[in-house]
């Protein structure tokens with residue numbers, strides 16, 4: 001599927017065209033082309049307010065939750081057998097993560113939903129297909145340049161959001177994944193994931209558009225694809241966020257502040 005068709009399927013073609021010729025679908029070929037206005041307004045370090053709680057929520061002390069073995073196989077086996085928090089009782093399958101293990105981009109979503117819980121794969125079903133299409137539109141895939149996971153690895157009961165103590169218990173697994181993948185950029189999708197990583201109670205609309213940091217890595221925030229399925233008008237904003245992702249990945253380390 002070419003990028004224009006992918007974008008049409010995302011439902012953002014009309015909005016994009018209204019924004020004028022500076023943002024063109026084929027323009028993805030040029031580094032930085034299609035950047036949303038203001039995309040260079042990078043706030044170094046944790047953003048005021050929202051980012052300030054990053055260490056407090058998933059800081060060093062939080063890594064006491066589980067003892068993480070070294071290596072991918074041991075990590076995935078450890079997650080599958082983990083009973084460090086109560087979510088082990090509500091899962092069918094733990095959902096460790098999937099994708100390119102040396103990816104430039106790590107995507108962290110909210111807790112697994114029913115489909116993810118059944119398949120053992122993050123971002124499954126319709127929301128997963130939407131995410132794959134969006135990644136494809138910027139030349140990435142979960143197996144090529146992107147690694148996807150969730151902030152907690154087990155499905156909470158009754159479709160509730162994960163709680164702070166569950167973030168804390170599960171943080172060591174996420175940290176181990178970040179250490180193994182060593183991504184250049186982390187894209188956090190969804191309110192639960194953003195608040196778990198960055199702290200505070202700010203909403204996605206408030207957190208997106210700023211460069212945050214978590215454990216000395218740059219972090220961007222955007223909408224979870226499930227949210228986009230419910231609120232299609234936000235797809236255009238999500239697309240702006242993806243263009244920002246693409247721009248950041250195209251920058252040399254020396255270009256970043």
Ligand code: SF4
Nearest residue numbers: 082085088154169170
């Ligand atoms: S959510 Fe995380 S900490 Fe809790 S049981 Fe699952 S893997 Fe372990």
